[in-house]
Amino acid sequence: MGKEMTLDVLSSIKGAKASQVVDDLFEVIKKGHIIDNSPSNYSNLNAVSIDNLRPDEVIKSTELERNLIIENFPNEKNGFLVVPKVIEE
Amino acid sequence: MNSSIKALHQRLQQKEISCVALVQEKLDLLNSSTYNSSNYILEEYALKLAKKVDQKLADNETIGLLEGIPFGVKDVYLLQGTYSSASSDFLRNYKSPYTATAIQKLLDAGAIPIVKENCDSFGHGSSSENTVFGAVKNAIDQNKVAGGSSGGSAVNVAKNFTTFSIGGDTGGSIRQPAGYNNVYGLKPTYGKISRYGLMAYASSTDCVGPIAQNLEDIQIVLNTMSGLDYRDQTTLVSEPVSDESLSRPLAQGTKIGYYKNFIESDALSPTIKADFKAMIAKLEAEGMEIVPLDFFDASILVSTYYALAMAETASNLARLDGTNYGVRETGKDLKEGYSITRSENFTAETKRRIVGGNQVLSQGHSEEIYNKAQQLRQQISHHFDEDFKKVDVVLSPVTPNPVPEIGNNLKNPMTMYLSDAYTVGFSLGGLPTLTAPLAMETGVQITAAKKQEAILFTCANFLKQVV
Numbered sequence: 001m002g003k004e005m006t007l008d009v010l011s012s013i014k015g016a017k018a019s020q021v022v023d024d025l026f027e028v029i030k031k032g033h034i035i036d037n038s039p040s041n042y043s044n045l046n047a048v049s050i051d052n053l054r055p056d057e058v059i060k061s062t063e064l065e066r067n068l069i070i071e072n073f074p075n076e077k078n079g080f081l082v083v084p085k086v087i088e089e
Numbered sequence: 090m091n092s093s094i095k096a097l098h099q100r101l102q103q104k105e106i107s108c109v110a111l112v113q114e115k116l117d118l119l120n121s122s123t124y125n126s127s128n129y130i131l132e133e134y135a136l137k138l139a140k141k142v143d144q145k146l147a148d149n150e151t152i153g154l155l156e157g158i159p160f161g162v163k164d165v166y167l168l169q170g171t172y173s174s175a176s177s178d179f180l181r182n183y184k185s186p187y188t189a190t191a192i193q194k195l196l197d198a199g200a201i202p203i204v205k206e207n208c209d210s211f212g213h214g215s216s217s218e219n220t221v222f223g224a225v226k227n228a229i230d231q232n233k234v235a236g237g238s239s240g241g242s243a244v245n246v247a248k249n250f251t252t253f254s255i256g257g258d259t260g261g262s263i264r265q266p267a268g269y270n271n272v273y274g275l276k277p278t279y280g281k282i283s284r285y286g287l288m289a290y291a292s293s294t295d296c297v298g299p300i301a302q303n304l305e306d307i308q309i310v311l312n313t314m315s316g317l318d319y320r321d322q323t324t325l326v327s328e329p330v331s332d333e334s335l336s337r338p339l340a341q342g343t344k345i346g347y348y349k350n351f352i353e354s355d356a357l358s359p360t361i362k363a364d365f366k367a368m369i370a371k372l373e374a375e376g377m378e379i380v381p382l383d384f385f386d387a388s389i390l391v392s393t394y395y396a397l398a399m400a401e402t403a404s405n406l407a408r409l410d411g412t413n414y415g416v417r418e419t420g421k422d423l424k425e426g427y428s429i430t431r432s433e434n435f436t437a438e439t440k441r442r443i444v445g446g447n448q449v450l451s452q453g454h455s456e457e458i459y460n461k462a463q464q465l466r467q468q469i470s471h472h473f474d475e476d477f478k479k480v481d482v483v484l485s486p487v488t489p490n491p492v493p494e495i496g497n498n499l500k501n502p503m504t505m506y507l508s509d510a511y512t513v514g515f516s517l518g519g520l521p522t523l524t525a526p527l528a529m530e531t532g533v534q535i536t537a538a539k540k541q542e543a544i545l546f547t548c549a550n551f552l553k554q555v556v
Contacts, residue, residue, distance in 0.1 A: 010447040011403070012410065012424070013440050014432040021502045022399070022445035026458050028392035034464050046279050046293040046519055048322040061187075068170065068186035074417035083412060084419070084426050 092305035093252050094158055101146065101157050108142035108157040112201060115159045118250045119204055124231070125223040126241035126250065128164045129172045129205040135159065138201045155313060156199025161245045161254035163238075164205040165212060166192050166297075167286040171202075175288050176210045176220035179415045179434040189286025190321065191255065191297045191314040198313050204251065207241030210436045211406065212259050212290035214238050215505050216498040217266070219438040224495050228270040233492045236266030239300065243270040246300045253301040253310050259290045260394050261487075261512025263298045264524040268487035268532030273307050273549075274300045278539045279519030280325040282311075283318035291401035294394075294516040304335055304546055304553075307523075311542070325540070334543040339551035341376040345369075346480030348384040351511060356387070358490045361529045365486055368528040368556050375555055380480050385469060387489075387510035393469065394513035395506055396449050396462040403446025406439070438499065466517050473518040477538035482548050485511050487524050488531045525549040528556045 008016040061069075075082035100106045112135050119130050142157035162168060165175050167185035174180045192202065209219040217225035217240025225235035228247035235244045239256030243266035246254050256263040258276040267274025275298045282297040289295060299310035308330050315327040351357065352365055373379050411417030411430035418433060420426040435443065449458045476483065488508055498505045515522045515536050522536040523545040533552065537544050 005451070007444055007447055007451075008428070010451060011440075011444050012407075012427040012431045013435070013444060014428050016440070016444045016447075018448055019441055019445070021506075022395075022441065022448065024503065025392045025395050025445075025506065026449065026454075028388050029396050029458050029462050029465070032389055032392070032461060032465055034461065035468060046323055052322070054319065054322060064169070065186045068184050069414075072183055072186070072414035074411055074413075074415065081413065084417070084423050086423050 091303040092309065093302055094154060094306050094309050097158055097252060098152070098154050098156075101142070102152060104146060108139040108146070108201075109136060111157065112136060112139040112159050112203060115203055115250060118248070119245070122248070122250060124226045124228065124235070124244050124248065126207055126225050126235070126244040126248075127204045128174055128176060128207050128222050128241070131171060131203055131205065134171060135201050135203040142199065142201075153199050154309065155195065158200045158252050159203045160195065160200050161204045161206045161242055161251035162192060162202050163208050163242050163254070163256050165208060165257055165288040166255065167288075168192055168202055168205070171205060173205065173288070176208050176222055177434065177436065177439070178221050179409055181221070183414055187286065190283035190318045192286065194314050195255070195310070204245065206239070206245055206254060209238035209240070209262075210439050211288065211402065212238040212257060212262055213402070213436070213439045213442050214498070215261065215265060215508050216493070217241060218495065218499050219436050221436070226495065227492060230492070232494055234269065234495050234498065236269035236492070238262040238266075239274075240266045242300050243267050243272055243274065246270070246272045246302060249302075253299055253306050255310075256298055256300050257287055257290075258296045258298050258516070259294050260398060260516045261509045263296075263300060264487055264512050264522060264534060265509070265531075267300055267524040268526065268534075269492045271526040271532070272300055272302055273304060273526065274298065274524045275307050275311060275542075275545070276516070276522045277311060277315070277542060278325070278521045280323045281327050281521070281540070281542070282314045283316075283321040283324050285318055285320035289401075289405040291398035292405065293401060294398065294519070296516075304549055308332075308335060308546060328540070330543050330546055334546040335550055337547055339377070339547050342378050343482070343548075344378045344380050344480040345372055346380040346382045346476060346483045348483065348485060349381045350384055350386065351485050354387065354489065356489050356507070356510070357486065360491070361486050361489070361531070364529040368484070368533065368552075371555050382476055382480070382483070384472065385514065387507070389465065390469070390514040390517070391506055391510050393462045393465045394509070394517055395445070396458055397466065397517075399442045399446035400449045400459055401446070403443045403450065406443055438502070441502065469514060470518050473520060473538070481537070482544055483536045485534045485536070486529055486531065487511060487534045491530050521545060523549055525552060527552050
């Protein structure tokens with residue numbers, strides 16, 4: 001904790017660095033003017049209200065769906081997904 | 090009859106053509122196409138469904154309006170058992186385990202998907218050049234771009250390779266390629282059509298929508314795909330767009346707004362500016378009330394949209410690490426494996442957006458960029474609420490400039506981002522917006538308040554007659 005995460009670590013992309021063109025877009029935001037009397041409610045947000053969440057339930061997928069998921073495994077052994085080895089740092 | 094769907098339906102029903110022959114004709118066109126508009130042609134899949142329709146017709150059963158109608162699907166939608174690559178190397182061999190709700194509704198109505206269509210990888214682009222399947226060529230001039238990200242879909246419709254196609258629009262990805270290829274394209278109100286089974290780019294603005302050669306087909310397909318979905322909780326209760334919306338005249342005195350700064354901008358092509366002004370003059374002469382409106386600077390709209398879209402795509406694409414599906418490259422340890430996998434299998438533009446998104450969400454930046462962009466978005470939405478108290482529709486050009494040549498967009502990303510200046514604002518507001526191939530080289534964009542799709546059709550129909 002406390003260690004600064006660089007962009008290549010955050011993105012899991014080798015050599016990732018901030019680009020000038022994206023920085024230029026962000027500069028416009030930094031200088032953007034927020035009107036003090038802007039509405040404080042978030043009724044326009046495209047998000048689901050927590051009062052309206054669907055039940056937390058398990059829906060079993062079909063056999064065809066399960067087979068296709070297995071077919072998509074990058075590495076498979078006896079019908080199981082082989083995951084990369086995790087090495088603790 | 091303008092509707093291609095209704096015309097084909099009649100021919101099928103009256104046995105003037107078999108469904109297999111109809112589908113085969115389209116498949117042949119796709120197979121011989123030089124437009125790079127198709128990633129996967131679903132020959133076996135489509136012909137199997139066509140044979141079923143022919144059997145029903147042979148048994149003298151009635152068929153539904155969409156039954157047997159061949160259509161295209163942007164390659165970001167899942168269709169069970171078929172490849173869905175998002176035009177990326179990462180998912181080139183990924184098979185859809187299930188079917189997107191919007192596509193399933195079309196399948197349930199009997200429509201036949203015949204092609205997964207080329208597009209900008211994960212929707213990241215405005216020209217359909219950011220794809221591992223080769224740049225899509227414009228339907229009118231093959232030296233020019235198809236637009237994007239739903240470029241393959243717009244070209245297939247324009248060339249009549251598909252009767253209609255399903256695109257995806259996050260910041261203009263249906264409207265802009267529709268304009269570039271001279272066809273109709275609709276981005277509905279956010280939430281009108283389920284996003285379940287659409288590979289997410291920016292979830293808070295992603296919309297499913299139809300592209301077609303005429304308004305009637307847009308209406309039929311829109312009504313088929315709309316409605317609540319248990320699997321997408323942002324979906325809305327939806328009223329169908331009535332047939333009358335397409336036939337009734339636009340009432341005299343309808344208040345038509347336009348954004349002054351869009352039209353007075355030096356960045357707007359002189360030809361598009363002149364054509365827009367000529368259109369407004371004709372509408373005024375027809376008795377419409379023209380209302381000039383103030384709006385946010387285009388640079389604020391583009392920057393707000395991209396800051397939020399990049400943040401969302403960085404989060405959405407974090408799941409692509411080669412663990413469960415897609416390509417997996419191995420490294421000396423887990424983290425290096427992730428890193429090699431992602432570095433080698435995302436395109437340069439996708440990586441730019443992921444990195445930008447992580448930058449905007451990282452400590453220190455999130456307050457001054459991400460949170461501020463969210464506040465700006467609220468202001469933009471509020472502005473729209475106020476504008477649509479004053480006007481019934483807003484008209485604008487689809488793009489500030491004519492269709493560019495292939496090869497220039499990816500060299501200059503800022504030019505590409507700014508080409509979205511007139512579409513992204515309406516995406517941030519979640520508003521319904523229709524591109525009609527009228528009045529200007531890249532078409533006219535008609536926008537209404539949320540859930541007011543019907544007036545878009547009435548207005549487009551009117552424009553068709555007067556401009």
